[in-house]
Amino acid sequence: xxxxxxxxxxxxxxxxxxxxxxxxxxxxxxxxxxxxxxxxxxxxxxxxxxxxxxxxxxxxxxxxxxxxxxxxxxxxxxxxxxxxxxxxxxxxxxxxxxxxxxxxxxxxxxxxx
Amino acid sequence: xxxxxxxxxxxxxxxxxxxxxxxxxxxxxxxxxxxxxxxxxxxxxxxxxxxxxxxxxxxxxxxxxxxxxxxxxxxxxxxxxxxxxxxxxxxxxxxxxxxxxxxxxxxxxx
Numbered sequence: 001x002x003x004x005x006x007x008x009x010x011x012x013x014x015x016x017x018x019x020x021x022x023x024x025x026x027x028x029x030x031x032x033x034x035x036x037x038x039x040x041x042x043x044x045x046x047x048x049x050x051x052x053x054x055x056x057x058x059x060x061x062x063x064x065x066x067x068x069x070x071x072x073x074x075x076x077x078x079x080x081x082x083x084x085x086x087x088x089x090x091x092x093x094x095x096x097x098x099x100x101x102x103x104x105x106x107x108x109x110x111x112x113x
Numbered sequence: 114x115x116x117x118x119x120x121x122x123x124x125x126x127x128x129x130x131x132x133x134x135x136x137x138x139x140x141x142x143x144x145x146x147x148x149x150x151x152x153x154x155x156x157x158x159x160x161x162x163x164x165x166x167x168x169x170x171x172x173x174x175x176x177x178x179x180x181x182x183x184x185x186x187x188x189x190x191x192x193x194x195x196x197x198x199x200x201x202x203x204x205x206x207x208x209x210x211x212x213x214x215x216x217x218x219x220x221x222x223x
Contacts, residue, residue: 004156041121043157043201043213056210090156104156
């Protein structure tokens with residue numbers, strides 16, 4: 001049974017397009033995260049949501065917007081995609097705080113052409 | 114300067130060797146420390162978690178935190194080919210915001 005799932009697994013798109021990545025967790029966790037992992041494997045937090053409320057918003061361009069319809073879902077919308085957005089995006093969840101074990105999704109590999 | 118520094122490797126060791134992976138950091142307020150393992154094209158999975166200074170052991174894995182030197186280590190005893198992965202350290206001041214190292218790529222050769 002998949003704990004944290006993301007769709008799509010791969011996303012290839014043209015510069016300037018708008019795209020979304022979906023994330024769902026079936027663990028009953030209260031906190032969800034989006035991370036970006038660049039080509040150098042550096043994993044950086046982008047957003048953190050707790051019970052549908054944004055609690056962390058790192059220095060991320062406002063072209064990126066998280067949407068949480070309910071506490072089991074945290075989707076990532078990206079407008080006007082740029083070449084530098086190419087990376088692997090990971091969704092994760094934890095019970096309450098990040099000191100609880102974070103469970104990561106399989107990642108979405110985004111390539112912007 | 115990055116918050117967390119980690120040697121990317123790659124590191125190759127023979128099976129059975131003791132592996133030492135390290136991270137240094139600049140923020141003396143960090144108090145939560147984690148090690149993640151990431152297999153190729155998979156999401157990171159938590160290996161070890163320590164709070165503040167000290168050692169923690171779990172099977173073949175030992176995590177050490179030296180806050181005075183701003184240095185953390187992960188030791189893997191009796192390394193196995195299945196340990197081949199990228200190991201990421203992560204640390205935090207507050208419970209909801211972790212900073213990750215770039216990861217060290219490890220290959221254990223049978």
